[in-house]
Amino acid sequence: MSEEKKEYILAVDSGTTATKVALYDLDGNVVATTTREYQLITPRPLWVEVEIETLWNEFVNGTREVLSKSKIDPRQVIAIGISAQGETFVPISKEGIPLRRAIVWLDSRAEEEAEILDKEFNDGRSYKVTGQVKLVPTWPAVKIFWLKRHERDVFDKAFKYLLVEDYLIWKMTGEFVAEGSLLCSTCYWNIVTRKWWDEMLNFLGLKEEQLPEIRESGEPVGRLGKDAAEQLGLTTDVVVATGGLDQACGTIGVGNVRPGIFTENIGAALAICAIQERLTFDPKRRMPVHYFVKPNTYMFHTFTTGGMALRWFRDNFCNEEVNIAKLLDMSSYALIDKEVEKISPGSDGLVMLPHLQGAMAPEANPNAKGVFFGITLGHTRAHFARSIMEAIACAIMRNIEVLEDLNVKVREIRALGGGARSRIWNQIIADVTQRPVITTNHDEDAACMGAAMLAGKAVGVYKDIEEAANRVVQVRERFDPNEKNFKIYQNLYRKYVKLYESLLELFEMK
Secondary structure: OOHHHOOEEEEEEEOOOEEEEEEEEOOOOEEEEEEEEOOOEOOOOOOOEEOHHHHHHHHHHHHHHHHHHHOOOHHHEEEEEEEEOOOOEEEEOOOOOEOOOEEOOOOOOOHHHHHHHHHHOOOOHHHHHHOOOOOOOOOHHHHHHHHHHHOHHHHHHOOEEEEHHHHHHHHHHOOOEEEHHHHHHHOOEEOOOOEEOHHHHHHHOOOHHHOOEEEOOOOEEEEOOHHHHHHHOOOOOOEEEOOEEHHHHHHHHOOOOOOOEEEEEEOOEEEEEEEEOOOOOOOOOOOOEEEOOOOOOEEEEEEEEOHHHHHHHHHHHOHHHHHHHHHHOOOHHHHHHHHHOOOOOOHHHOEEEEOEOEEOOOOOEOOOOEEEEOOOOOOOHHHHHHHHHHHHHHHHHHHHHHHHHOOOOOOEEEEEOHHHHOHHHHHHHHHHHOOOEEEEOOOOOHHHHHHHHHHHHHOOOOOOHHHHHHHHOOEEEEEOOOHHHHHHHHHHHHHHHHHHHHOHHHHHOO
């Protein structure tokens, strides 16, 4: 096939502090990528906002940049896929004007509203309807309730409430469309019926007309409008597809498209995903459940402190590595890895709890704190670094145990995110969990790749996401568990669990 006739898919991952745009050929090869960062706005304590137009503008700029880098004819781009952060939303007027800045998922201003809603729906209804274990300030339903109580003029004027993916789709096509993987954590969408949750809408005073039409992921919405096409530097023949939650897109982007595979994404947070083919709730309400980007499929998905713990350690205790890395033009984490490799498994008895920002699932304890236990005169800085990696591996094991208690089998682990670059960390996770850890050709651009797979499905390039994964995802490296380390890590894991349980009373003390 000649270069002129080749076709390409554009994908955007609209994240919390950056937008990544990638251009792929139909075999999943990266043609060009760019990442454009932006600043969040924090006008008051607990408030986190962003100008929604900033996300659109950086998508536009990123698209033009990858088109320039790739030197392809824009007419060769056939579809656009979207991966987006969850929960961040914006109210717009009938004229399509944002009525205020978008409220970012990190924002926790609505603490009082969360308490009111949690009391109103605290009989278990919310979990059985939304899949979310608790009504917290993160969720859009809670923040819309805050708008109703504190910005009534905005609440009264709101024509539509749009999540980030919904907004980008509307900007490109003029259509108001949403999909289930992002709607679960709004807490006004019913994961069982896959319709809006009337009881919550009535309590909030929302009408269904103020929300988008619900579709499945990987469906065509429409073609690029003229204005959007001109801004992006593309043609009006490009099909815009429904995409998915960034973690769901990342999951399929590394080939996790069927039950039995567990995805761990070590970025600032540790995010985990496991697919289930039928809707299953956790009777103990430890594990949130989401709709997945594959029709009639669900995923257990949660997150907790991840790579941020190692970054905190690097920033505060590894100035030497940071300075050397700058001189050598390499990653400071690669230097830390080399030191960690010299330390024996188990860190010579040093055990860490990684809960620097509280503990999410399965502990769900906002009062939990980070702890180093068992320090002796023999421990070095490298011991502390390794103990952090081992702690994150233990956190992964905790979630696997919960999943298997729910009859969700985990045969292998797919790694993505920044942590996947660390070979020693991958090996530690394999040894602690006693399961193979696999990295792929898309572990660093997994969310964009997943969005591109969904867009390819929407235009018929791939029959389904299984076919897409078989075509575009390749195993890069496999880390098999080392049996010599099983006993050491079984003992470490028991200490990890016991340490947390022993400190529960102290965590509650002010």
